[in-house]
Amino acid sequence: MPAIKPGLPDDLQRILAKTLAKQPKHRYQTIKELAADLKALNRHLELASTASPAPAPAKTKLVLKRLTLAARAVKIDYEKELNESQYQAVTTVDGPVLIVAGAGTGKTRTLVYRVARLVEIGVPPESVLLLTFTRRAATSMLARAAALADERCQRVSGGTFHSMAHATLRRHSELTGVNRAFTVLDQSDTEDLIDLFRRRMGLTKDRQFPRKRTIGAIFSMAINKLMSIEDVLDQHYPQFAHERHTLEELFHEFDHYKRERYLLTYDDLLVRLRDALQENQGLCHVLSNQYRYIMVDEYQDTNKLQAQIVRLMATTHDNVAVVGDECQSIYSFRGASFRNMLEFPELFPDAKVIKLEENFRSTQPILDVANAIIADARESYAKRLFSRIAEGPQPMLIGARDENEQSRFVVQHIEELRQEGVSLDEIAVLFRASSHSFDLEIELSKHGIPFRKYGGIKLTESAHIKDVLAFLRLVVNPSDTVSWFRVLKLLENIGDATVEQILAYLGIGEREFDTAKAKDNLFKKLKQFPAKAGYRDQLVRLAHLLRTIAQRALPRNQLPDIDRFYRPILKAKYDDYPRRERDLEYLISMAKRYKAGEELLADVALDPVDMALGDAAARGSGFVTLSTVHSAKGLEWDTVFVIWMMDGWFPSSRAFEAVEDLEEERRLLYVATTRAKRQLYYTYPLSAYEGVGRGSFSVVSRFLDPIPATILPRATLATNEHE
Template identity: 30%
Template structure:
């Protein structure tokens, strides 16, 4: 392996392999290259790959890490353990969970499955679902689990708090139902692994001896349970390498604890810290802006990014009168950059909240610019895909009542809700699983002959599929499910566009399953599917990228528009707490460092919020970066929306054929003109184009938003 391509600090990190090491890796500093080179170096120096554990936060990162290591060395790296925290825990639990009283064929419940249990609890516990909504309850349960609080501890500690006491009762019901169904949720995967390693020394020592070298990526994003898991893996003398950046810790809201990275040297005495500060992504001008913002945070682990790409284009900031002008100007600039040769895919609009996308979507659509929202409905969240997956879950684990209930009448086979309810009640009263009752439905008297026949037919179908499970690979089994269940045949009979779309999705699912190794077991396939995260799934559409700053983490674009930089929006602070401001500042730093070549920053003096125009002031972060940005001051209000961020007029937007119009009160108008309408009041022209011998303008009215008007008939006049 050639290490000459590494810089001095990267080489130092590669060669330090005895004892704990924190690689403090700034944005764009090549951390993945360092980690993969370090792993490859160890294997080349006779460390068996099976003795290496590498933990990532996304499946995509795990795949890329494995592929990169394989490219660096001419050896089989398949024995190496590389995966997310959840994936690693699944592997350990499959082998050892029977110690905790679960079967090794447990299923992993997703959010829909969890919601089903919570909804069951309302009826069983006589609890008001409006007050105790499932989202709130599941959030509380997750928090309690991550604090390692059992249901009984929650109940004991909240006897005077009626809300939390009842939530604790739901938690107790929820956990009991998971155990009955031989199922775990995502929190359980980590918590049960921690419990296993703590309570069973032989299991803990096995893995501590197995993993001689441990790597953890994105260490700044670890939570308390993940931290405990790492400590349990390490033992007394760890060769632990963690890679992270305290300046990019932006997930406090989902449990990330920045103190894990800040206290690394305290937690692992004798630990070495190596800082990677050379950036390979952005220009120095962009890095200067990032450094100017982040230096205002506490500097326990300070660093300053630099690059050999000195200079570069200036970073421009512009404050607009209203948010609609900001949206139009960004769209205008995107058109101009595309005209100069940049592809739309090279550009990204970053905003703090999802709600901000609407205006930019409309503005881009008006100009016919393709765009994609990063994030959206995942493939595996589509109903027809979830149905086929539920069949596979039942085949793997017939105790999975939630999956069973999903498919018992899909496609429709004449099994009504009342029959299903009777089966469930009988199962509960006789301490049986639903599947046991269904298998022996002929012994149950409280159903009519037709219902029994339909249920027996379903039971025979599932039994057939279970019998064939071990003789078929997972792809063949999935095909058998589709054929024997008549699911696709039912869709074909519907003969609608929606049905055809669903068939295409099922075809895609089967194709994907077929691509798996023929030795992959059904349990392993289902585990892998459950571990797919939203982070790993983005829209297939091409065009300008629109996303929140959180969604942009780990991505990079040639051109970035950072919009809505206003107090209350970015930072989006509800209480002016130091920790919250610091996290928002780190988020701003992440946004800035996504840009490779060009960065444009903007805000608005007014924004349409809660049904009215609301005054806004520019973000405090603009003040922090003001010495490193070029502030565009408007000298001619008439041209406010056609002046680009460098102060130049875009001729493609402002050159129009002169058209005579009957409206005698208006001789000519320009984008940027202030106008008054008899009904809509005052506003500003933000767009203008010729249309069928007339002139159509888009006006942003102060109290009525955007309106399209024809000058020949619109009762408007230009005002000073």
């Protein structure tokens, strides 16, 4: 099918897409439906034709003014401000480009300059799409590009894969087949819904059947890695292989239930977009023509599904630039595939591969160790990081007598660094698993050294916030069974069985409630449920609340009503309610920026706010950072300690059985190593406690042991018994 031309009115593009749709279900079903769209197009054309045309000279002057503005914006001396590889990556704008950006090589700077370059040479900002893994990253990059070039860069479309999918499914609901009133379920909501099905199928009493969190992980892995349930079980959960048929049945029932009630998980957002793009060539061409230049950050963290979406969205062009480092791919447990980097030239056969190897963060001695660690990786692009900072302290591998001596060494050295003038904010201790820092935390506290530990929960993942948002979700989508369960079970004397009775009485799942009148009638009917005396008054109050907030348009007016209803429940439910009340006040304040409940719910689902607001405020005020390596990715410090560098701990013993898992552990250590700017210490205890009455002599991590002492000197701590 020929591509739909870019620049056509949106109404006309929509008509063409539906008319040319490959699948019959995506085409016009009735003449009335087509007539309505043609009428809208006619109005568009009438408005355009009645607009007073500007005189020719003025029009020419306007065009010249635009060109002058563009020319005035050409102030960037790319060759001067970028190194040779970055310059090549920024100025290669047409066709597929794979930018292999080693740690600390300025990938963000390269993307920022690339956005500026595209806008500078005349590409309409709205035709550029920048996909990142956090909305903050996209916002920051576009702001930097705007400061570099001009404000047009702010009009570039930027966001996460999930937010882009969310917006597309709503905007083009007639082409995707997804009801625009859908609700997005977060991870805990998804697990609760899975648990509901486990109970309905009588599987909760079987101790051998996987728990809800494990089932959710199995389903998610199957979706993101494009695997069957059977293959996921065989490769990752062999202990549940005997439950394959039951899990497959549960998966299909679960999927059918969500579709009937307009419920989408995070994974569903991507699946439904990918499916719509594959099945509806019209949609494929609309999006491909809308986004003529696509850029993807952190491509090594994408999954197979996301790689397919990128390929489909570039159908009418191949202008795709992806940036990443396969050696920093450490999220396979989320479905990420480092092979997306390796296979990009297969998806785009004409791809140009550009390597960024000059590191602007670390000294050369640190990079020598990083290069040695990753040199033995089984699959990666050949590259060698180098730095213009040739001199610096050599990294050290230090053996301590036991865990406590390891902790005391770290604390003592932190105190010495502080005396030398190194800020505590510039010091980090990294480890493979959160439990590895317990002894160190005690030792730091003994010496009065303040620290913060990365990895707190998100504000919108906390139970009390989810309770409040559930009321709002019911008003947006009354078919949201998960929210009905959450809200109704807040009331006294109501359990699962009663909730099921109420939902059956209301007809949830049997009919649609897509108009304001239908919603109002539904909430009126809730008051009429033949409730027992123990909860009748509460049910009436709930029905009144739902009717009230449904009539209010703005979240800033809805949330205070919900808060008044919920506050007594909060005080009865949580001992620490004063702290949680502050969270509710923050949520109400945050809601003021939204014009619709759908917008607020989409943002908190797709880009949750950090719970640890105090931690964010504390940065730069004198805290040592304790962090798992996963949480430290993307950060940097002057001095880094990586503790527990022994086999079984780093790499984890759970990775010993599979080569792929062991390779990811190697990449994880590479990430830890490249966080250090000036000083780097690896430590390990010579003996380790492994349980009551059990201890063992440790073996140095297999990733460090082969590195020559000329690159990584060794030392053993000598304890002064008289101190």
